[in-house]
Amino acid sequence: MHKDKLFLSIVAVAIVLVALAGITGKKPRVAETGPVPCLLPNIPLAQHLHAMLQIVINGVPATLPKDIGISASCEHALHTHDTTGTLHVEAQDTRAYTLGDFFEVWGKPLVTANFVSITVNGRPATGDPKKLVLEDKQQIVVSYKTPDKK
Numbered sequence: 001m002h003k004d005k006l007f008l009s010i011v012a013v014a015i016v017l018v019a020l021a022g023i024t025g026k027k028p029r030v031a032e033t034g035p036v037p038c039l040l041p042n043i044p045l046a047q048h049l050h051a052m053l054q055i056v057i058n059g060v061p062a063t064l065p066k067d068i069g070i071s072a073s074c075e076h077a078l079h080t081h082d083t084t085g086t087l088h089v090e091a092q093d094t095r096a097y098t099l100g101d102f103f104e105v106w107g108k109p110l111v112t113a114n115f116v117s118i119t120v121n122g123r124p125a126t127g128d129p130k131k132l133v134l135e136d137k138q139q140i141v142v143s144y145k146t147p148d149k150k
């Protein structure tokens, strides 16, 4: 009898813990597809984060241009302000933006015949590089090698 009660309380505690985990568990951010919007006036930002992008060609770091995604008529939710490699995600929606979205805004292909590898925070990234969700303080390195280099 006593043992049964103890068993029931353990089961009850387990159920509560599982339920709590379900509520508080962080859902992975799933990227939607579609054009990256321009920022609209007078609407607060729903997210503002910065990732660092380093492009390396034949082992040599390349400078990322400033003002990618910014024109007289549109400041895209993904943009650069300077040549430090800082990618700004400043969006009025909560959608997850990807590295592919950034290259789309830039107007450059991410995966080319010269593409070698991508690392995130020093570790090789697996899967489609275009679907890499941009996160705050992420360090992204994309490497390319031109065919004449070995």
Ligand SMILES: [Zn+2]
Pocket: 048, 049, 050, 088, 089, 090
């Ligand atoms: Zn910013």
